Amino acid sequence: MATKESHTWLQNYPAEVLPSYSYSEEPLQHFLLRAAEEYPQKTAIHYMGKDLTYQEVYEYAVQFANVLKSLGVEKGDRVAVMLANTPQAVISYYGTLFAGGIVVQMNPLFVEREIEQHLVDSGAKVLVCLDMGYPRVQKIRDHTNLEHVLVTSIKDFLPFPKNKLYPLKQKKDMGMKIEVNYDRTTHNWKESVTKASKQREEVAIDPRKDLALIQYTGGTTGAPKGVMLTHYNLVVNTEQCVQWMYKTEKGRERILAALPFFHVYGMTTAMNLGVMHVAELVIVPRFDPKQVLKTIEKKKITMFPGAPTMYIALTNHEDIEKHDLTSIKACLSGAAPLPQEVQHSFERKTGGKLVEGYGLTETSPVAAANPIWEGGKLGSIGLPWPDTEMAVLNQEDGSLVDSGEVGEIAVRGPQVMQGYWNKEEETNAVFSGEWFKTGDMGYRDEEGFFYIVDRKKDMIIAGGFNVYPREVEEVLYEHEAILEAAVIGVPDPYRGETVKAFVVCKEGQELSDNELETFCRTKLAAYKIPRLFERREELPKTMVGKVLRRVLAEEEAEKSEHGNTGKASG
Template sequence: MNKPWLKHYDKGVPADVQVPEIPLWKLLEGSAQKYPDHVALEFLGYTMGYRQLWESVLRFAGALRAQGVQPGDRVAIMLPNSPQFVIAFYGTLAAGGVCVNVNPLYTPRELRHQLSDSGAETLVILDMLWPRYAEIEQEVPVKRVFTTGIQDYLPFPKNLLFPLKARREGRWVKLPQHPKRLDFKKALRAATPTDQPYPAKPDEVALLQYTGGTTGVSKGAMLTHRNLVANTYQSLAWGGDEVKELEGKGVMLGAIPFFHVYGMTVAMNYGLAAGYKLVLLPRPEVKPCIEAIEKHGVTHFPGVPTLYIGFINFPGIEKRKVGTVKVCISGSAALPVEVAKKFEELTGGKLVEGYGLTEAAPCTHCNPLSGQRKMGSIGIPMPGIDAKILDENLNELPPGEVGELAVRGPNVMLGYWQRPEETQKAIKIDWLLTGDMARMDEDGYFYIVDRKKDMIIAGGYNIYPREVEEVLFTHPKVAEAAVVGLPDPYRGETVAAFIVPKPGVTLTQEELDKHCRENLAAYKVPRIYEFRSELPKSAVGKVLRRELREAALKERQKVEG
């Protein structure tokens, strides 16, 4: 197959990666053997070395086995970024279990679906979230619940002050005596570390990562040990010679949630496999990110566009010491060109847009860190990944034509958990259909035009929200923008833009309309502008266009009603 992108790889980036046939936990074990005394985790002042982390992982594996957890059993983890998350994740794999990442923001209804669908009999949950589990306890297959609190891994005196603060804020939950409940930290202390971590075969499932919740019923992508090891190696290889020099010395900022596949691979697995210090933040907020960069000399800052937008607009950012940042890969949503430029001016580091999806563990494309970057492009396929653009009949389209992006590689999932029909729709002759409309240029750089389902059809024209958003972001008074299609009796759909202005500025519809008319064909110009103080976002920071659309429709019904 012709791969025009290979000639644009940075120095030291291989065309393919040799994926070792090992369980995912071997990556952490390897770093613990190489760098036993290096700091592995830093959490709000608490530090844990690689040797200690690996021992805790083996202890948790021992605790799970003592509770009767067998290879293949599902263990749900409902925690923010914390030492407990890392220990529970790798400990589950070392016991032979299958991890099920659960968003801590989930409501009881969403939690019920995920526990029931996965068949998880073990749950590791933050103490404050116990009431959500208690509400659905009788409706799910869970047999044992490990509870843990943020205070369990805080240094003195923070460990004593945190519960007092939580009580003052009304967030403290007094845990009941309960036959299913086990204390995470006590269980670790009492457990005998396993001396034989489970030797999983490459094609055994390591993780059920749920996806598609915004488009219907959430389904579990079955990601194998090979998928996760491969994508970690592919991500490490992407840094080329420049990043190889940081092995055992880099500092990874773990701000994006590990329960999301992007944070799990690009921050947690990547950071630990490379022997970095992983600085954990329980919430992806801008101020703690800046403080962590200054305090720990962060070199790697993976994030999402909303985090970088907050960073460049943070008051006094020009005076902060953020020059240690070297590598930032933005994922999960489109990165506005203006944001990347400003971020690089402020830090001197490199911020490149990448692309991936849960079903590919997740990274498939990225712009080169040192070589040619094409702003607005998701870049080129990473080592060992093939990509092409297909029409509705699955025929390959030539460069420049818009169609559906399809990818193939050792990182692509086995399929959806207990959903063979959905799997058949997503994977065709070894190719994963992404659901994203895209094009490829002559050099092999790919451009996401938009989600298939987000495309707006107005007056017979196809309009891609991302293109309109890119133009809105170039307006100097715009901090955030999102575009959706709303029903229109004449055009079928019309373009609606939701805008968050920069702090302290006055912005009018007339200004935006003039700006858009100068930069877009008339049929793409928004007919509706709404100003907001913030946009609804998912836990990982992706703007939820669906929620904007639904809120606008409800508002319209009120007015018309």
């Protein structure tokens, strides 16, 4: 399908980056073993004042693997890890791989229905969860295949006196003391791990065939789908990340881990990259802009993968000028489109480099990114990574379209998933040979840079014209009074759909509908201009800061059912 003409992106690669590499043919967990052998006393994790060396993290991971084996976990068994960003999350992840298991990442904020859904679909035998999540697990446990639950607590790796004070804070915040009844199938994570052997037993792994991870995605349109990623998929994508960030140095970086590890973006660009590059992972349990600014300055953070909402919050924080952020080398933005004005503002205020990348859970996740230090293009998602091909396909017949023409983005490369867990029909629907069809609409310019105009399912058809929400949002972000914006299509009896914009104004700022409409009229064709505006205090988001247009659309649908339509101003 690809042609020589479609590889024009290679001429825009930085001189330091090769078009192709030879990737490690070994299990992902071996990079933790390697780090412990080569840099045993190097700090691997900094967490709330507590430091763990690579030797310590490796030994804990081996001990956790031995705990799993003692509970009957064998090669290929699924182990669900439902943890916030903590040392236990890293240890449980790599320990599962050492045991030959397949990690099933789960959001610790899941409600009972979501927990049950993921556990039943994956067939997980063991679950690791926080004590505060244990009551939710208990309610649905009998409806799953779970044989054992390992329960840990935030306090387990806190330094003194925080570990003693935490239970009091937890009781105050939750209004109750959490009690866990340990028995033959419910185990104390910390006690089990510290008692286990540190002797590693090798499990034979075929990196190209054996799964390391089942990562769920696509819950917006029905049941979530489990993306099957092999050891090789994840190793390749992490090594591609290292090569793209060619100015970083092994053993000398400090990564701010604010993205959740249970999301594939944080897992690869923070946790796995950190281990492979022997960096210090500075774990931030919760993204608080003021605390993050202090952490970047105090810990001399050099790498900070994040989401646009994080950079928006930092650049608009009143304290940003008070902190020295010049240690930052590279920030890769993902999970959602990066508004150009946010990129300009962040680089101007910090001196760090911030570029937009692109990927999906199905691509481990990164498929493309702008060159970090030179040659990028604002508004673009950049160039396909080494050994990765991208194409733009005609929606009707799947043929390649010319540069500049909008179509569906397709990807093929060694980081592309094996398919969806137990969902052959859904897998076949998204593959055309080796090409994975992303569902994102975009185009390629003559120099090989790719641009996303929007998700196929988010496209608005107003009066017969296609309107892409991202384009309208980019314009709204240019207004100096707007902090955040989201655009959706709402039913319209005359136009079929019309454009509605939700805006969050900066503190102390106000905008009327007329002011917003006048501003948009100078920058957008008439059919793209929002006809409805609504002010919000905040927008609904995922854990990685991606704005949930789906939730806004559901709210509008509910209003429509009750006859509550018209020009809302919040």
